[in-house]
Amino acid sequence: MPAIDVAGEFETIRRLFAPLAHPEWGRGLLDDVAVVPSKPGFDLVLTKDTIVEGVHFLPTDPLDTVAQKLLRVNLSDLAAKGAEAFGYLLSCGWSERCGWPEREAFAQGLARDQKAFGVALLGGDTVVTPGPATFSLTLMGWTPKGRAVSRGGAQPGDLVFVTGHIGDGWLGLEAVQDKTSLDMERVAALVEHYRRPVPCTDFLLPVRDMATASIDVSDGLIADLGHLASASRVAVDIDLELTPLSGAAQAWFEGRVDPQAALEKLVTGGDDYEIAFTANPRDEPALRREADRRHLRLTCLGRVTAGKGVTARFGGEPVAFETSGFTHG
Amino acid sequence: MPAIDVAGEFETIRRLFAPLAHPEWGRGLLDDVAVVPSKPGFDLVLTKDTIVEGVHFLPTDPLDTVAQKLLRVNLSDLAAKGAEAFGYLLSCGWSERCGWPEREAFAQGLARDQKAFGVALLGGDTVVTPGPATFSLTLMGWTPKGRAVSRGGAQPGDLVFVTGHIGDGWLGLEAVQDKTSLDMERVAALVEHYRRPVPCTDFLLPVRDMATASIDVSDGLIADLGHLASASRVAVDIDLELTPLSGAAQAWFEGRVDPQAALEKLVTGGDDYEIAFTANPRDEPALRREADRRHLRLTCLGRVTAGKGVTARFGGEPVAFETSGFTHG
Incomplete structure (x- = not known):
């Protein structure tokens, strides 16, 4: 055999x-x-x-x-x-x-x-x-010893951060399947992200030092924040309009007629390989310094509260997601 | 996707x-x-x-x-x-x-x-x-620390041992494909070995304490002794007629017209999941005591010599193998 x-x-x-x-x-x-x-x-x-x-x-x-x-x-x-x-x-x-x-x-x-x-x-x-x-x-x-950051340490009052850009994972899959109408340079950047995502290893020391909970964004920003919220037994409240977009994602986004629907695609698509984490607000200045030193984009998306689940807002109103994220089977 | x-x-x-x-x-x-x-x-x-x-x-x-x-x-x-x-x-x-x-x-x-x-x-x-x-x-x-047994420590003069039985792996594959004509009980034992081989975890402490080199028998006894000989830069000389057979393998063996060809099948078939190892002759009594205590069969197949490769003898004469063992592709 x-x-x-x-x-x-x-x-x-x-x-x-x-x-x-x-x-x-x-x-x-x-x-x-x-x-x-x-x-x-x-x-x-x-x-x-x-x-x-x-x-x-x-x-x-x-x-x-x-x-x-x-x-x-x-x-x-x-x-x-x-x-x-x-x-x-x-x-x-x-x-x-x-x-x-x-x-x-x-x-x-x-x-x-x-x-x-x-x-x-x-x-x-x-x-x-x-x-x-x-x-x-x-x-x-x-x-x-004892310093591996878990999903489970987020506290009400913590801020919610994400490194880099969200949405290139989903757009990269669209691009590699010839489903976008962007210019060649944008498409090439997205295909490159799909095939060779860049893990955020540069930021692992600040995350280890300051994150209260952390997860990499592979299932989709909303789904992964959901995992973090669930493990930490807290709620996460974020503003979709703060979602950090790459140049290519911004170009794609500007061509959409429904900005909310477009953002929903990007935050549920997955395969971003950024780090989503929570931290005490007193550590925000130090996190920003560490990000700046590395020329790394760091975005505060919202806040941890008591409760459960992820609330994502658009125009101040909560958005209901049909699917909580990409499942890798 | x-x-x-x-x-x-x-x-x-x-x-x-x-x-x-x-x-x-x-x-x-x-x-x-x-x-x-x-x-x-x-x-x-x-x-x-x-x-x-x-x-x-x-x-x-x-x-x-x-x-x-x-x-x-x-x-x-x-x-x-x-x-x-x-x-x-x-x-x-x-x-x-x-x-x-x-x-x-x-x-x-x-x-x-x-x-x-x-x-x-x-x-x-x-x-x-x-x-x-x-x-x-x-x-x-x-x-x-430092006690993991390698393939590379066999010395000329060492004895070559194997635990348990050899050949049930190959016979088990035959049995599961309905290719043997043994009685139902034997077939059931071989199918059980194929599906649920028993790793020799019982003997790992004596192996750690006394083996100079060791390998598990998965590619086939001859092939695996070849890996050990190669890593140790020595030759291994064994007597095929000493190959330890289970009851089922013995029953199969007795039905063969060409005993040498039959043994060749069993020692090249693989999937035995026994331990083949070398040890200094002075440790043989202790190894036998440890095996007896565990009701485990331990067979000395031959000896390590200077040189390279595996020589397997039948009736005192070296046997040439067409294939050095099962390759798991």
Whole structure:
């Protein structure tokens, strides 16, 4: 019953992945395990995400960007927790379209991002699948002991912040499916965001130091704030008109006849990979300084109150959402 | 583009997986991450394996046994390194056949094995896939600092051991495909081994204390001893006629006209999930005592010598293998 792998499991590991191995802990990918020494005074923070062709990426997406997206969506999870990533385990389920050139592209994408984000490969496995290509990644990072930011610490009175821009995730998916009528440069920026989102690792230290609760925006801003509110047993009240838009999103938004409906799309679309977090108002000046130092946009969207759920307002009035967010199946 | 999950990602996690969560470190599966405190003086040992329907398990296999097999093949990897597993991250790629009853069966299988093997769920994700069901598991364990057994420490003069029985993995695959003519009881035992192999976690402490090199037998005894020999830069010389056979394998073996060819099948078939290891001859009495105490079969197959590769003998003569082992593609 074993499926035949034309490229070979061992040869794939030796040629493509061994050069990516962590120099000390990956055992050259020649063992079944990775061995990571304890880091006393630190906690190990772990996350695991899987992406499937046709569900989380398109069959036409180049495999170097698929690899980068896989790594980056996991980096985004750790960044929102204030954890610094150091390594990952990878499972590749190669489909029929994954010959040597595609696998090489995949490894090249990883090599670029390993360098950019300071992580290295620790282990994993490769299999072939008769179905769509499927990749799973377990990312590991450290925080000082007890300092991983949870979803559950928001307090009434806290402010609600989000890094960067919201909506490029949803618009990127539209763009990659040729569903937008923007100019070529805007479309290219959105496609780039869809294929290679930029996790907000730059801001993880301020988040660790000052956020009372935090989550990365992957399901959609409203849905993810809902997760945070629920875990913190509080309500979140935000103003939709404050939603920070990129240049491309702003251009798209200005072409809409119904601005409220347009904003609703952007805040429920997901795949933004920004950090949504809450913080005590006394920390706002320090958060703004940290954001400015990094040339990073930081937007206060509203406030935490007693109660439950997310209230998003447009023109001061609460908006009812049909769907609370993108569900990755 | 998101695939619709009839059962729902959040509902699946809440109903089926939250009860399996590690009480302290899994955050109730309500966060994107797990947080594991450092254990000073210990190393963290990690492994990750993926299984695909139609490749690593059969579409007719019950999903509770699929879940157990997934956990057990990873437990086998850690046991061979002398590492005690404590937790795992899981990615489920549900296919169309995975409705609530199948998912419940999957979670029940995990629940049983969590209890049997002392591990708990730390996190992960669930997605749906238009292809075959695909599951990936990252297993974590501890060894005292520097004590994870590698593949690379075998020395000329060491003895070569294997736990339990060899060949039930290959025979189990034959049995599950109705390709054996054994009696029903034997077939049932082999099918059970195929679906629910028993990792040799019982023997991990003696392996940690006395093995100079170790590997779990998943690719096939010959192939895995080849990996060990290669990593240790030594040769391994074994006697095929010493291969330990289960009752079912012995019954099958006795029906063969060519005993050498039959043994070759069994030692290259893979999926045995026993531990093959090397040890200094002075430790043999202690290893035997530890095996006896556990009612565990322990077989000395041969010896480590200077040189390279695996020499397997039958009737004293070296046997040439066409294939060095099962490749999981």
